Amino acid sequence: MTRRVLLHVGTPKTGTSYLQDVLFRNRELLEEHGVRYPAHRFDAHFLAALDLMRLPWGGLETEAVGAWDALAERVRDAEGTAVVSHEILATASRAQVERALTSLGHGRPGVEVHLVLSVRDLVRQLPAEWQENVKHRATLSFARFLDEVRDPARSSKVASWFWGVQEVPAILDRWGHALPPEHVHLVTVPAPGAPPDLLWQRFSHAFGLDDLPIDLHTDRGNPSLGVPETALVRRINQAVNRDVAPAQYRPLVRELLAHQTLSRRTGSPRLALPPEAVAWAQDLSRGWVEQVRDRGYDVVGDLEDLVGLAPRAAWSDPDAPAEDQVAGAAVDAVRALLLEHARRLETEEALRRELREAHEALERSYLRPSYRLREKVVRRLQSSGAGQRLLEVYRRVRGRSSRSA
Helix, strand or coil, X not given: CCEEEEEECCCCCCCHHHHHHHHHHCHHHHHHCCEEXXXXXXXXXXXXXXXXXXXXXXXXXXXXXXXXXHHHHHHHHCCCEEEEECHHHHHCCHHHHHHHHHHCCCCCCCEEEEEEEEECCHHHHHHHHHHHHHCCCCCCCHHHHHHHXXXXXXXXXXXXXXXXXXXXXXHHHHHHCCCCHHHEEEEECCCCCCCCCHHHHHHHHHHCCCCCCCCCCCCCCCCCCEHHHHHHHHHHHHHHCCCCCHHHHHHHHHHHHHHCCHHHCCCCCECCCCHHHHXXXXXXXXXXXXXXXXXXXXXXXXXXXXXXXXXXXXXXXXCXXXXXXXXXXXXXXXXXXXXXXXXXXXXXXXXXXXXXXXXXXXXXXXXXCCHHHHHHHHHHHHCCHHHHHHHHHHHHHHHHHHHHC
16 A cells, blocks of 8 residues: 655744644544544644754754654555654755655655645745744844845845745745656645635645545644734844843743734734835746746646735835834733732632641641652742742751750
């Protein structure tokens, strides 16, 4: 029986977070129908991609050592169809592509490797990528970002990354050169105003999931921000990058502020390309469309979606936002941080109460408490950072008492 490997390599900002969460949440159902999405945690394929490409990522790369080989082994062991998906794979070098394809079984008898590339027009991708950079601590202005991306030399880190994950023909050259055209599937993101489920229908068709009763509910995604919200996050980055480590930045700024708070402010002006850059982006995309047509790949959707439409709304400059709108976003951000701080204080106070009660129970007891009881108390305290700190304080106090006795 032929085994199929569906390798989805991007691009970023094409609904990939939603796709991957749906696959992860439904992996048991998928396996019942002969489709394996091998992941023991939601970001398993992300870690595997970091490992394959040896990419630094705010310290997460230390968790990724060996992740690609482990994932590839699970894919090789799979019966039927296996799916691998992460958007940063788009920027892999040719040598990294060769290693990936070989490790997934390409070239072995009875194995078909299919490449899936989801693509969206540059008119939307350019502002989306700048915003994604901002949500990853970047401080450069939108104007500077566009200048660096449009520089023909492409010598900056910004330009190198952007074109590495967004230049469709080059990605197809690296990932698809060893595959027959009918095994390369291009999924286009629908134009603005399309039915909200159309992109999923295209993904479902490309992955062969059309007839499966998949639960499409997801709590995980990568929502967009408006102009004043993005400007606020950039100002926060400028103020805190030196003092806040990536491990603290991700949950507080990226998740709590950007994704859970500021993304809900849907009435703000939307981020878009400045009018003078739209024609340039569309012309470049038209050239890509012609190259894709000439190569004969399987297209799921409409290639014209890749050209993009000029935004209808008046352009709002994120480098010079309306200050009253930024102030409104800042109030919401402060509120979210205060509520989070209050929640953490309540958690710490509950742990303190538990510690006091446990200590009082031990002091009142005439008999030495059982090992099981002490172990239970200690494990409960060790389950959180606040509990660990309280346990350390308790140990120091008891140590001083013992020495003075």
